[in-house]
Structure formats: C-alpha cells, structure tokens
Amino acid sequence: GEQVEQRPPHLSVREGDSAIIICTYTDSATAYFSWYKQEAGAGLQLLMSVLSNVDRKEEQGLTVLLNKKDKQLSLNLTAAHPGDSAVYFCAVSGNNYAQGLTFGLGTRVSVFP
Amino acid sequence: EAAVTQSPRNKVTVTGGNVTLSCRQTNSHNYMYWYRQDTGHGLRLIHYSYGAGNLQIGDVPDGYKATRTTQEDFFLLLELASPSQTSLYFCASSGHRGDTQYFGPGTRLLVL
Numbered sequence: 001g002e003q004v005e006q007r008p009p010h011l012s013v014r015e016g017d018s019a020i021i022i023c024t025y026t027d028s029a030t031a032y033f034s035w036y037k038q039e040a041g042a043g044l045q046l047l048m049s050v051l052s053n054v055d056r057k058e059e060q061g062l063t064v065l066l067n068k069k070d071k072q073l074s075l076n077l078t079a080a081h082p083g084d085s086a087v088y089f090c091a092v093s094g095n096n097y098a099q100g101l102t103f104g105l106g107t108r109v110s111v112f113p
Numbered sequence: 114e115a116a117v118t119q120s121p122r123n124k125v126t127v128t129g130g131n132v133t134l135s136c137r138q139t140n141s142h143n144y145m146y147w148y149r150q151d152t153g154h155g156l157r158l159i160h161y162s163y164g165a166g167n168l169q170i171g172d173v174p175d176g177y178k179a180t181r182t183t184q185e186d187f188f189l190l191l192e193l194a195s196p197s198q199t200s201l202y203f204c205a206s207s208g209h210r211g212d213t214q215y216f217g218p219g220t221r222l223l224v225l
Contacts, residue, residue: 032211043117043203043216044156089155093211100146100210105155 002027006090006104013084013111019077021107023090026071030092033066035075038087038106047075047088080111116140117217119204125223132191134220136204144207145187146214147171147179149200156203162187163210194224 003026013019034049048064050057057064063076073092077084087108091101117138126132138145146161158171162181176198178190191198201221205214 034213036216041218043205043218044214045216046213049213091214100158100161101214103156105153 002102004104013080021075023073032093036089119217130194134189136187138206142206146205147189148203
C-alpha cells in the first residue's frame with residue numbers, strides 16, 4: 001500500500017525566514033494531496049489540498065508544490081511567524097476514494113524571534 | 114466550519130479498566146474514524162465506519178472495539194485497558210473515504 005515519508009522531523013526557523021517540508025510518496029496513482037496543521041493541544045486542521053492535476057498552489061503565505069515525477073509533495077512556509085509554530089502533516093490518498101488518507105509522521109516547526 | 118466534538122478530553126483509568134471515548138460530528142458526513150497519536154508513530158488508524166451500524170477495521174485494531182450508533186455518533190471502547198493504550202485519541206469525519214478529514218480536539222487517555 002501507499003507509504004509516505006516526511007522530512008525533516010523537526011525544523012527551527014527564524015521569524016521572517018522560510019521553511020520547507022517535503023513528503024515523498026510511493027503510489028503513482030495517488031491523486032489527492034493535503035497538508036494539515038496541529039497546534040498544541042488541538043486536533044489536525046486542513047491547511048491546503050491539491051489534486052494531481054495541480055503543480056503549485058499558493059494561499060496566505062503557504063505554497064504547496066507537487067512534483068509527480070519524483071513523487072514529492074512540499075509545503076513552503078514563506079516569512080514564518082510565531083503563529084506558524086506547530087506540527088505539520090502531509091496526507092495523501094488514491095483517486096477512487098476507496099483508500100483512506102495516508103499520513104506522514106509529522107514535522108514539528110518552531111519559529112523563534 | 115465542520116464540527117467534530119470528543120468527550121471526555123482527558124481520562125485516567127487503571128489497567129483492566131473499561132473506557133468509552135465518544136465522538137459526535139454535525140457535518141452530515143458518512144465516514145468517521147478513530148486514530149491514536151503517539152510520538153514517533155504519527156497517526157494510526159484504529160477503526161472507521163461509513164455509516165450507522167457499520168464498522169471497519171483499521172491498522173491497529175487490537176484491544177479496541179468501536180460502535181457507530183447513528184450517523185453522528187461514533188464510540189471507541191477499551192474493555193480491558195492496558196498501559197500500552199496510553200495515548201492521544203482523535204476522532205475525525207469525512208464525506209468520502211479519501212477526502213479531507215475534519216478532526217476533533219482529541220482525548221488524552223492515561224492507563225495506570
């Protein structure tokens with residue numbers, strides 16, 4: 001079945017700098033790609049999702065890139081601020097909705113002044 | 114905004130104890146899920162359901178039962194709790210199996 005490797009597990013970023021998280025998936029039929037944010041003491045919240053026909057999506061200081069050739073999904077936090085400190089998870093699924101979401105193990109992002 | 118609530122938010126029990134975790138969603142979603150989250154393991158799917166009365170086994174079902182009584186309500190049962198079940202439990206719902214999932218705030222369970 002689908003496997004997802006997420007890296008790095010931890011990331012420290014100075015306020016105003018950018019941070020990049022990368023997920024590598026295994027199934028070329030993967031069709032749905034998403035990023036979730038988990039703040040301390042809370043559940044996961046959807047940040048952004050893209051389908052396989054989208055290579056790039058930008059929204060509110062976040063950029064999602066999809067490289068289908070290398071089976072990589074990335075999340076770029078541009079101009080990080082303290083509110084970005086959280087754990088981020090990628091999640092992917094196939095195109096027939098028969099399979100559920102496969103989550104990465106998460107990346108803990110810490111933004112310092 | 115989709116809404117998923119969980120109760121209790123925190124629970125302490127002893128080994129061998131009986132615990133029920135509750136989840137309610139008001140999204141009119143068909144699918145509901147129970148996950149556990151542990152450091153180093155990410156999110157692991159315990160059970161899920163695609164409607165009232167339905168139950169599907171997830172990836173780590175041992176020691177857990179679940180029941181979906183209505184479209185809104187999904188319960189996770191630990192009938193003989195063990196310390197290895199100390200974890201943070203999340204409930205989620207979605208319209209389709211592979212679609213965006215909406216998560217509850219979590220229940221922290223400690224088994225002594």
